[in-house]
Amino acid sequence: MAKTRARETVVIGMLGTTLDTGRTPKRWERWRPTVGLCQQEDLVVHRLELLHPPAQADLAQTVTADIAQVSPETRVRPTPVDIRNPWDLEEVYGALLDYAKAYPFQPEQEDYLVHITTGTHITQICLFLLVESRHIPARLVQTSPSHGGRDQGGPGVHALIDLDLSQYDTLASRFQQEQREGLSFLKAGIDTRNAAFNRLIERIEQVATSSRAPLLLMGPTGAGKSQLAKRIYQLKKTRRHVSGPFVDVNCATLRGDGAMSALFGHVKGAFTGAVADRPGLLRQAHGGLLFLDEIGELGADEQAMLLRALEDKRFLPVGSDKEVESDFQLLAGTNRDLLAEVEGGRFREDLLARINLWTFRLPPLRERPEDILPNLLYELDQASQALDTRVTMNKEAQEHFLRFATSPEARWSGNFRDLNAAVLRMATLAPGGRITREGVDEEWERLLAAWTPGTRRHPAEDVVTEVLGAERAEALDRFDRAQLAEVLTVCRQARSLSDAGRLLFAQSRAQKKSVNDADRLRKYLARFDLNWADLMRG
Known part of the structure; x- marks a missing residue:
């Protein structure tokens, strides 16, 4: 041998x-x-x-x-x-x-x-x-x-x-513990049980902590894209992967000429009303993370500028002939099918290719029935903090809630926003801070009415949806939506812009020597790209 x-x-x-x-x-x-x-x-x-x-x-x-x-x-x-x-x-x-x-x-x-x-x-x-x-x-x-x-x-x-770190038990266990902590943080400490969702979060944790490439979060409204974006930033910040700020903007709120200025900034005198330089959101995000929610709402010009900023880290503010720099990581969110938007000519194919390296689809709540219970318990804790009192749900009420929540009748069209609102309403109306079966039944009637086609929304929600459209209305925070609904309701009852201003600012105007209620109201409406003529036509 x-x-x-x-x-x-x-x-x-x-x-x-x-x-x-x-x-x-x-x-x-x-x-x-x-x-x-x-x-x-x-x-x-x-x-x-x-x-x-x-x-x-x-x-x-x-x-x-x-x-x-x-x-x-x-x-x-x-x-x-x-x-x-x-x-x-x-x-x-x-x-x-x-x-x-x-x-x-x-x-x-x-x-x-x-x-x-x-x-x-x-x-x-x-x-x-x-x-x-x-x-x-x-x-x-x-x-x-x-x-x-x-x-x-x-x-x-x-x-x-x-x-070979796998040979070092102490090091390996520390890395595993750090990863477990990162996964729990991204899930807000909620012990989710859906296997597909848990695998998704695990992959997001791996990518978020090792890459500065753009991330794209897809999913329906209310699936948790905004909250996850904030937690991705906080995780990266904790691990010193970013040093700059978290800049959050809903692209559905950017309209007209103001969109370019808001994103890329402008120089003094660039247009009427530009009385000073404005850095813009991209420059504010330098060294940090820029979250562009509903990125599919951006116009063609904004998409072209964003592509240049991603590729070269440079762009031109409105009215300037001198480029500025900003090195940020992009996190984008959308509830649209961007491939379909590209085919329809509404979204740039090259921009999608640039942001599509890491794409994660967040599933709707109805696809995660096993996660309703842990999220219910989380929302009860959140409601307790919001109401500054301990809110509980007895076992019978909890089982009754879960039976309906996982049934075919439960559409959860608003996903976690629906769940959050349902728990907050039940907690607010719970006698002695204890949610009962009767309270659950009352909430289900309310949800079913909202989910049933042909039923009308709450009047305050109707007027905002009617004026802004469903997508823009859904993009508003609940506080802004409630406030805007009251303003629109008063405007519809008033004879003129001045008359509406006097009704809305009756208390504050009494404390001022000189007021301009009409101008104050006009500026408020402009925040939503509205004017008095729009309301009168509506």
């Missing part, structure tokens, strides 16, 4: 231009790491790939001769590596990467070690990175002098470091 060849140990190391120096006999009285590595009793180095700057060829030859004396079984191959500035990270890494790519590794026949004691700190870091990335299939070896220090001489000691 053929005799199996024993595996050889090959060491790759950089010549120490300071630690390995010495030509006189006194050099043997000092510890020299490269020579000492080949003197270790329990480590046989069969081949040493001795990398060195071209100008240090003489020192490399001296070290090679000294190793031949103390370790005849070691074959040394001095190799010049063209590194002019050993403190230039880019130059050093590039040179060592080229060396690693050209080297004929044979891991089936040889064991490789990388000596990281010598060379500049930059060199040591680069060697570490090449081993960690497996460009060099090796373990690390670190040498150090004996207790007497460098001046005592001798081989010193060595230690092997394997970068």
Whole structure:
């Protein structure tokens, strides 16, 4: 039978231009790491790939001769590596990467070690990175002098470091614990049970903590895109992946000429009313995360500018001939099918390609029936905080709620917004802070009426939807929607803009010497791109 060849140990190391120096006999009285590595009793180095700057060829030859004396079984191959500035990270890494790519590794026949004691700190870091990335299939070896220090001489000691972190139970458990904490944070601490949703959150956690590429969150209104975006930012901030702010904008609220100014800023005098420079939301997000919710609502011009800002990190504010810079990570949200929008000519294909690298679809609540109970308990806690009292739901009421919530009758068209509103209403009306079966029945009647086609909304919701349209109305916060509904109701009953202003600001105007109620109301309506003529036509 053929005799199996024993595996050889090959060491790759950089010549120490300071630690390995010495030509006189006194050099043997000092510890020299490269020579000492080949003197270790329990480590046989069969081949040493001795990398060195071209100008240090003489020192490399001296070290090679000294190793031949103390370790005849070691074959040394001095190799010049063209590194002019050993403190230039880019130059050093590039040179060592080229060396690693050209080297004929044979891991089936040889064991490789990388000596990281010598060379500049930059060199040591680069060697570490090449081993960690497996460009060099090796373990690390670190040498150090004996207790007497460098001046005592001798081989010193060595230690092997394997970068396979799975072998280190403590490190592995810490990484796993950090990931579990990240997943729980993204889910707001809710113990969700839907397997598909949990896998989705796990993937989002992996991408959010390791990538600065754009993320696209798709899903119906109320599926939790905005809340998840905020938590992604907070997670990245906690782990120091971003240093700038979280800038949140609903693109459905950007209309007309003001959209370009809001996003990209403007310079003084760019248009009538531009009395000062405005930085814009993209510049505010520099170093942080920009969340563009309902990105499908952006106009063609805004889409083109956004694409340029994503690709070049530069753009022109309105009215300016000088570009500005902003380096931010984009997180986009939409309830539209952007592929269909591209086919319909309403969304740029190149912009979709740019933001579609990481796309995650958040499922509607009706696709996650097993998650209704943990979310119900979460909403009860939230309601307790909002009402500043402990709100509970007895077991009978809870089971009754879940039976209906998971039945075909439960449409959950507003998803988690519906659930949040339902729990808040039940909690508010609960006698003594305890939700009963009767309270659940009352809420189900209210929800069924809202979900049933042909039934009318609450009058306050009707007027906002009628004036703004369903999509824009749904994009408003509940506070803004309720306030706007009252304003619109008063306007419809008034004879003129001034008359409506007097009715709306009756209390505050009594405390002022000079007022302009009509102008005040006109500015409020302009926030929603409305004017008196629009209301009269409506």
